[in-house]
Amino acid sequence: MNEPEQLSNTGRALLDRRRFLNSSVGGLSAIALSGLLNDDLLLGEQSNSVDTANPYAPRKPHFLPKAKNVIVIFCAGAVSQLETWDYKPKLIEWDNKPLPGGPAITFQGPAGKLARPQYSFRQHGETGKWVSDMIPHLAQLTDEIAFVHSLTSKSNTHGPAENFLSTGFVLDGFPSLGSWITYALGSENANLPAYVAIPDPRGVPQNGANNWGPGFLPAAFQGTTISSRQPVRNLAATGISPRADAAARELLQRMNARHLQQHPGDTKLAGRIASYELAARMQLSVPVISDIGSEH
Numbered sequence: 001m002n003e004p005e006q007l008s009n010t011g012r013a014l015l016d017r018r019r020f021l022n023s024s025v026g027g028l029s030a031i032a033l034s035g036l037l038n039d040d041l042l043l044g045e046q047s048n049s050v051d052t053a054n055p056y057a058p059r060k061p062h063f064l065p066k067a068k069n070v071i072v073i074f075c076a077g078a079v080s081q082l083e084t085w086d087y088k089p090k091l092i093e094w095d096n097k098p099l100p101g102g103p104a105i106t107f108q109g110p111a112g113k114l115a116r117p118q119y120s121f122r123q124h125g126e127t128g129k130w131v132s133d134m135i136p137h138l139a140q141l142t143d144e145i146a147f148v149h150s151l152t153s154k155s156n157t158h159g160p161a162e163n164f165l166s167t168g169f170v171l172d173g174f175p176s177l178g179s180w181i182t183y184a185l186g187s188e189n190a191n192l193p194a195y196v197a198i199p200d201p202r203g204v205p206q207n208g209a210n211n212w213g214p215g216f217l218p219a220a221f222q223g224t225t226i227s228s229r230q231p232v233r234n235l236a237a238t239g240i241s242p243r244a245d246a247a248a249r250e251l252l253q254r255m256n257a258r259h260l261q262q263h264p265g266d267t268k269l270a271g272r273i274a275s276y277e278l279a280a281r282m283q284l285s286v287p288v289i290s291d292i293g294s295e296h
Helices: 015-041 089-093 156-165 176-187 210-213 241-263 268-290
Strands: 121-124 129-132
Touching: 156 210, 241 268
Parallel strands: none
Antiparallel strands: 121 129
16 A cells, blocks of 8 residues: 655655655666666667777777677788688799799898799689698688688788788888777677787787787777786786775775866876776676686
């Protein structure tokens, strides 16, 4: 039974305890629903501008993408494309002959002669793609692979060529592909980085972190390196209790927020705060997802 309605001296109905609680619960539910809808980009029009205080917020793409995730396997110094997918019949004709019109000497020394592929090529699949006999099993999947043979490099030196492949420029200082995507789209997961780099434990590419660096974009958009031996460095706090660690993070957050209010134009500070907050959330989420034996 509802409590009887009480009136004030002005004749207005007073808010009784039951209606107060009902209204409070409904308001909190609406706030939670708004947060979920906003995370899924379903709350009306979304801004495509980057908020320096929340650089990882999801942003609506110009077109509906077909792919949810992109994995780039970069093999520095890998097997030659001329021995795998890129069939060059002229190399057979020009075997053991100098390159027509080529320089006699390069910065690496005297120019060598052309060499034919060491393996035979055959056509595979409905597309008739020419593939080397060195990779017969991958050759059976040619109809499932998209090949780009129109790309040409602007450098034959490892470092600049790696830059060109990862950023589109041979010079340093330009954002990597993953940084551009993160800058444009943000992340749908607030607890994990949107852009992850997993270097080979045997060694990184010659140009190192430039391959996943942010270039002239804010540092918040660089790739987060995850090692196969140690998922994320400095993830767990050592020599301090979880309660003290949480208190220290809370104090640091208040100090940073106060400093940011005094310097609202400091985008670097806002980016650092966002990075620290993401790192704190990663302390809880990364150990679970990086545990191969976990059911989560």
